Amino acid sequence: MDKISSSFFIPRNEQGYESIYKRIRLMPLYSFPHYKELKPHLKNLVPKVFLHIDFDAFYAQVEQRDNPNLRGKPVSVGSTTGNKGIVMTASYEARAFGIETGMSQWEARQICPQLISLPCYGPKYEVIMINLMKGLREFVPDEFIEQYSVDEYFLDITYFVRNFKQAEQLGYKVKERIIEMENLTCSVGVSYNKSYAKMATKFMKPNGLSLVTPEDRETKIYPLPVKKIWGVGTRINRRLSIMNIFTIGDLANASEYVLKKEFGINGIVFRKLARGEDTSGIFNRVVHEKSLNHGHTLTNTIYDLSEVKNEIRKIAEYLCRKLRDKKLVAGYLYFVLRYDNLRYASGDIHLDHHSNDDRILYEAAVDVFKSFPQPNECLQVRMFGMGVFSLHQDTKDCNLELFKNRVKVPFYALDKLKQKYGEGIIRIGLGGG
Numbered sequence: 001m002d003k004i005s006s007s008f009f010i011p012r013n014e015q016g017y018e019s020i021y022k023r024i025r026l027m028p029l030y031s032f033p034h035y036k037e038l039k040p041h042l043k044n045l046v047p048k049v050f051l052h053i054d055f056d057a058f059y060a061q062v063e064q065r066d067n068p069n070l071r072g073k074p075v076s077v078g079s080t081t082g083n084k085g086i087v088m089t090a091s092y093e094a095r096a097f098g099i100e101t102g103m104s105q106w107e108a109r110q111i112c113p114q115l116i117s118l119p120c121y122g123p124k125y126e127v128i129m130i131n132l133m134k135g136l137r138e139f140v141p142d143e144f145i146e147q148y149s150v151d152e153y154f155l156d157i158t159y160f161v162r163n164f165k166q167a168e169q170l171g172y173k174v175k176e177r178i179i180e181m182e183n184l185t186c187s188v189g190v191s192y193n194k195s196y197a198k199m200a201t202k203f204m205k206p207n208g209l210s211l212v213t214p215e216d217r218e219t220k221i222y223p224l225p226v227k228k229i230w231g232v233g234t235r236i237n238r239r240l241s242i243m244n245i246f247t248i249g250d251l252a253n254a255s256e257y258v259l260k261k262e263f264g265i266n267g268i269v270f271r272k273l274a275r276g277e278d279t280s281g282i283f284n285r286v287v288h289e290k291s292l293n294h295g296h297t298l299t300n301t302i303y304d305l306s307e308v309k310n311e312i313r314k315i316a317e318y319l320c321r322k323l324r325d326k327k328l329v330a331g332y333l334y335f336v337l338r339y340d341n342l343r344y345a346s347g348d349i350h351l352d353h354h355s356n357d358d359r360i361l362y363e364a365a366v367d368v369f370k371s372f373p374q375p376n377e378c379l380q381v382r383m384f385g386m387g388v389f390s391l392h393q394d395t396k397d398c399n400l401e402l403f404k405n406r407v408k409v410p411f412y413a414l415d416k417l418k419q420k421y422g423e424g425i426i427r428i429g430l431g432g433g
């Protein structure tokens with residue numbers, strides 16, 4: 001899979017390699033602590049504690065984990081097609097040579113001829129994140145977790161710790177659990193607001209943990225360059241330097257009036273972020289849900305077709321139930337398998353209609369599966385993952401009319417039964433056995 005996965009990158013046609021690829025999720029709007037959310041009058045009444053988790057050299061670390069020959073070596077992940085290829089990320093060994101994200105492969109090879117350039121394998125990284133969500137839910141419930149980007153999470157741990165000491169301990173436990181689950185290291189930032197937690201993560205990279213308490217503000221945050229503030233890009237940074245604002249401390253102490261005049265409402269937001277007055281919480285995924293994922297790894301590998309289909313069916317049923325639980329329908333499905341030889345196969349499919357019908361999703365996933373190398377005794381399957389996207393509100397209580405030629409199934413009513421009497425109470429035939 002020697003191509004840049006479109007779900008990870010947005011190509012841009014501007015000059016200079018730094019701007020060729022812009023991160024899709026640099027600053028999701030919903031995550032930006034909007035002025036309205038800052039609720040200044042509440043800020044002292046509701047002290048909060050957040051963990052920010054960020055994997056170290058994510059794609060490169062995954063490749064090093066999966067191939068021991070790559071460990072301790074300069075490795076980059078990106079597009080490897082000719083000289084125009086771009087470095088998406090580089091292992092810390094490669095960074096020591098000066099290799100950075102956004103550099104062309106050609107330039108990277110000039111400064112480090114022994115660099116091992118690998119292609120990006122999007123599905124593999126996505127599956128890790130699917131699994132990881134499960135691990136994080138062991139610490140806090142779903143509504144306290146925000147996946148901020150491909151390898152970053154915020155956890156609101158306010159109600160699960162009594163003080164910063166405990167918050168730090170929880171951070172270490174999360175790190176340990178991630179190593180146990182995925183054998184990957186991450187860095188963690190702990191603070192009383194999301195912006196500071198995100199900055200703290202960078203203090204001790206790789207594999208570190210840093211804490212910023214309100215007392216640390218002046219010593220740990222204020223000396224940092226102002227571009228570390230969420231949303232301050234090159235252009236705003238330039239305008240701030242003209243105003244003699246270079247550090248976060250300068251911004252925090254600048255006049256609100258002047259900032260508002262220069263940047264409008266954003267000026268006030270930047271100043272509040274600098275001062276640690278970001279009161280935004282965890283982005284509520286129930287309202288803005290973009291996708292739902294589910295995956296599982298088997299204890300014993302399988303290759304029998306009916307067994308494989310049975311596993312696909314289980315995931316489809318589970319996801320459909322989740323969709324119905326949130327009164328959503330999906331328009332697009334993504335399916336991934338991992339074989340016992342650690343190779344992956346993945347594909348996606350648009351559904352004919354938006355749906356949360358177990359049968360529709362199951363059949364769509366089986367269609368995708370048919371395009372994969374089929375399992376056999378020498379190619380057994382270990383892991384299954386499925387994601388649904390293009391989510392819309394389900395306006396019908398029961399999606400019967402869409403499937404005129406099908407037996408009508410009152411899925412919503414069945415879900416209630418299952419909730420009451422357990423999963424095994426009833427199972428509908430999905431066909432295609």
Ligand code: TTP
Pocket residue numbers: 008009021022023024054055056057058059060088089090101150151205206
């Ligand atoms: P980052 O978290 O920015 O970087 P990283 O995890 O590689 O390194 P760090 O230790 O500094 O956190 O990005 C996470 C992954 O996202 C990265 O491995 C590759 C990918 N990525 C993009 O797809 N586009 C980009 O522009 C960047 C910077 C990263």
Ligand code: CA
Pocket residue numbers: 054055056057058151
């Ligand atoms: Ca990272």
